[in-house]
Amino acid sequence: MIESDKKYVIGIDFGTDSCRALIVNVYNGDEVAVGVSFYSRWKEGLYCDVRNNQYRQHPLDYIESMEEAIHAALSDLAGEEIASICGLCFDTTGSTPALVDCDGIPLALNPAFVEDPDAMFILWKDHTAVHEAKQINTLIKERHLDYLIYEGGTYSSEWVWSKVLHVLQTNPKVGDAAYSWVEHCDWMTGLVVGNTVPEKMYRSRCAAGHKAMWHEQWSLPSEKFLSELHPKLGAMLPHLYTKTYTSDTKAGVLTAEWADKLGLPEGIAVAVGAIDAHMGAVGASITPGVLVRIIGTSTCDILVADKKEIEDRCIEGICGQVDGSVIPGLVGFEAGQSAFGDIYAWFKEVLAWGLKSVPDGEMKQKILDGMLVELTREAEAIEPTHRSIVALDWLNGRRTPDADQNVTGAIAGLTLGSHAPEIFRALVEATAFGSRCIVEHMKEQGLRIDSVHAIGGISKKAPFVMQTLADVLNMPIRVVRSEQTCALGAAMFAAVAAGIYPDVSEAIQYMGTDIESEYRPEEKRHIVYENLYKKYLELAKLSENIKSIHD
Ligand SMILES: Nc1ncnc2c1ncn2[C@@H]1O[C@H](COP(=O)(O)OP(=O)(O)O)[C@@H](O)[C@H]1O
Ligand SMILES: O=C(CO)[C@H](O)[C@H](O)COP(=O)(O)O
CATH class of the missing domain: 3.30.420.40 (ATPase, nucleotide binding domain)
Incomplete structure (x- = not known):
């Protein structure tokens, strides 16, 4: 044109x-x-x-x-x-x-x-x-x-x-x-x-x-x-x-x-x-095979596929498949996490509780504004090991796989020596593990994922989160400009x-x-995360059981 x-x-x-x-x-x-x-x-x-x-x-x-x-x-x-x-x-x-x-x-x-x-x-x-x-x-x-x-x-x-x-x-x-x-x-x-x-x-x-x-x-x-x-x-x-x-x-x-x-x-x-x-x-610019992840307070994961590729298959455990919901003529699929950045915001709130009786002022605001940046700076310096704290990202329920808003989050492996940046790192890893669950679930259901594109606030302002995501998924993640x-x-x-x-x-x-930009997975870390992911899945099972006790 x-x-x-x-x-x-x-x-x-x-x-x-x-x-x-x-x-x-x-x-x-x-x-x-x-x-x-x-x-x-x-x-x-x-x-x-x-x-x-x-x-x-x-x-x-x-x-x-x-x-x-x-x-x-x-x-x-x-x-x-x-x-x-x-x-x-x-x-x-x-x-x-x-x-x-x-x-x-x-x-x-x-x-x-x-x-x-x-x-x-x-x-x-x-x-x-x-x-x-x-x-x-x-x-x-x-x-x-x-x-x-x-x-x-x-x-x-x-x-x-x-x-x-x-x-x-x-x-x-x-x-x-x-x-x-x-x-x-x-x-x-x-x-x-x-x-x-x-x-x-x-x-x-x-x-x-x-x-x-x-x-x-x-x-x-x-x-x-x-x-x-x-x-x-x-x-x-x-x-x-x-x-x-x-x-x-x-x-x-x-x-x-x-x-x-x-x-x-x-x-x-x-x-x-x-x-x-x-x-x-x-x-x-989504096309078939590209998973677009909108990463912000929550995540939405969107795929499209040719109708011929899907035929009459019904994909289970996601938030729907709809003819034309993304691109007219293609089937659109939605999945996601009910909380992502909101989990970091929650942890910040928990830590900020101690400031509640401090009168509002420049210093207090500076601490609050810099909290996630400071947590990130220290968390980034911690190398994950198979003994790391493991957390579960269901703080706002679970959207995918299999929506259930009654399930809750969890943190395991705490000791008296656990400090805030370590817990923050576990929460970041938990959001990445939740993402991996979705990717694996979509693949198991026969949906093709050749590459991952990221958009949304976190993809721009949180490189540590994005790198962790690439390491856990063991896939490069491309950030859209x-x-x-x-x-x-x-x-x-x-x-x-x-x-x-x-x-x-x-x-x-x-x-x-x-x-x-592109975040490429680091092999060494991915190996550690393979192990921690298994623990994440164990924790998920435990949390489901606790839910059935409460029900
Ligand atoms: N430095 C940071 N590291 C990690 N997460 C951050 C950081 N700064 C903000 N966030 C998170 O980003 C989320 C907001 O994402 P954004 O995409 O801007 O909003 P929305 O989802 O409403 O469009 C908040 O949940 C917040 O906790
Ligand atoms: O559930 C949704 C889509 O199905 C929401 O629209 C989406 O998750 C909103 O997120 P954000 O705060 O990032 O705009």
């Missing part, structure tokens, strides 16, 4: 903590501007209850951060450059659903529910619906239904039906007011194209297939099944959807109202949204929706980023 004129698209990535808006040149993938905005209510810890695994986000946080991030990005562009923006696409975390009224408005935007966490978006990592996930799994098993064959065999408390059922069962006031539900990625798209009516809005194939048990053979689960779980759940079905859309579809155009609020040109194409990790994989790979993937889909490219594979060809 010859650059005849400047043309830009905008990818908007809603992560766990912040919204990022990335403006990209459609002809060469140059990332010309970026804006970031942290969710203000979330930052203050509002509507969350960490001890009970409750994580909620207010829709106003999303709207305000979107406006701020886009305006920040646009402030680096000249007027004629802004006028050359021709497409937009969202990616968000998922499953992050909210209950809505008949106009598709999240109930928390209704003055009656403005402070009710159950009326807000229920963040992917909220595990308040563990009981409801169990109910769903039990009913599917009892009725011998097929709903989970493309979902890895287990329905998770991180997914939409568990979360909606939980609110219906525990908060009748919100439940009675609910007409339907939306995923975050679909609501953002519907909002800016002026189509949030639950029955009419465009629903993402990616979110529906991986999180809502949607499959083209049966659409969503039946009204009979849903009603058995809760009458209101069945009553919602007619207000949901039967059709889903891949992100190369144009969901509509930017309305005058939102063009004005966001400072973007009216009428530009808006693509159907998707889950962040899946768009990140596209931004990392873009700082905003999820937003870049969304921008690629925006370019397709705007008609610049016929499909996303061609968009990847012109807009793709390259590899900035």
Whole structure:
């Protein structure tokens, strides 16, 4: 393609903590501007209850951060450059659903529910619906239904039906007011194209297939099944959807109202949204055989494969296989760890407890800010041996293999001589062992993994973690250059929706980023890790047994 004129698209990535808006040149993938905005209510810890695994986000946080991030990005562009923006696409975390009224408005935007966490978006990592996930799994098993064959065999408390059922069962006031539900990625798209009516809005194939048990053979689960779980759940079905859309579809155009609020040109194409990790994989130029790992607070592991290669196989123990969830025309697979960087953040919090009575000030902040860096510096100097401390990374449950949010983490091999950097090193190794479990599980299930690409915050800011991962996996890990790979993937889909490219594979060809660095495994360490990995698996077994004692 010859650059005849400047043309830009905008990818908007809603992560766990912040919204990022990335403006990209459609002809060469140059990332010309970026804006970031942290969710203000979330930052203050509002509507969350960490001890009970409750994580909620207010829709106003999303709207305000979107406006701020886009305006920040646009402030680096000249007027004629802004006028050359021709497409937009969202990616968000998922499953992050909210209950809505008949106009598709999240109930928390209704003055009656403005402070009710159950009326807000229920963040992917909220595990308040563990009981409801169990109910769903039990009913599917009892009725011998097929709903989970493309979902890895287990329905998770991180997914939409568990979360909606939980609110219906525990908060009748919100439940009675609910007409339907939306995923975050679909609501953002519907909002800016002026189509949030639950029955009419465009629903993402990616979110529906991986999180809502949607499959083209049966659409969503039946009204009979849903009603058995809760009458209101069945009553919602007619207000949901039967059709889903891949992100190369144009969901509509930017309305005058939102063009004005966001400072973007009216009428530009808006693509159907998707889950962040899946768009990140596209931004990392995923092809069959390349495992893209999005490594941040948690991990998502994404693969794609040709339909002919998969045929009618159902892969067990992962977070689903969905036709077109990543690249239209290919089958997308998702797996992951429910906590990764969050485990390091937890350890930092544990150590910082001793500072709680110290008044806030420059010195205290310096210690807190430097904690992970200092732990890393000392941990890096420790050589692992077969007698090292071994930890288990299930501090936020287990996503893959075989989702189970009731399992817990563990640390074994502590002595009076164990010090903080040694424990930190064991936690880093535990996250790497958890990753190895996933890679081995995917391979055992017949999925091809020829190489590993890494994106996400940790791949950039934690070389020690990345080296440990390469040593444990005994595979090179290539770090993708873009700082905003999820937003870049969304921008690629925006370019397709705007008609610049016929499909996303061609968009990847012109807009793709390259590899900035590679971590190669060290043979000597890998041998030690082989031994420690076996201990990790033993610890995992023990933890499963302890869980069954508690159950
Ligand atoms: N120096 C560090 N070493 C290891 N982990 C780090 C370091 N700095 C931050 N982290 C971890 O990175 C995670 C944030 O990752 P990031 O990709 O930026 O966020 P998100 O997953 O929300 O997109 C946090 O969980 C934090 O504990
Ligand atoms: O579960 C997910 C996808 O299925 C989440 O979207 C994802 O793990 C969010 O992670 P991050 O905080 O790194 O954006």
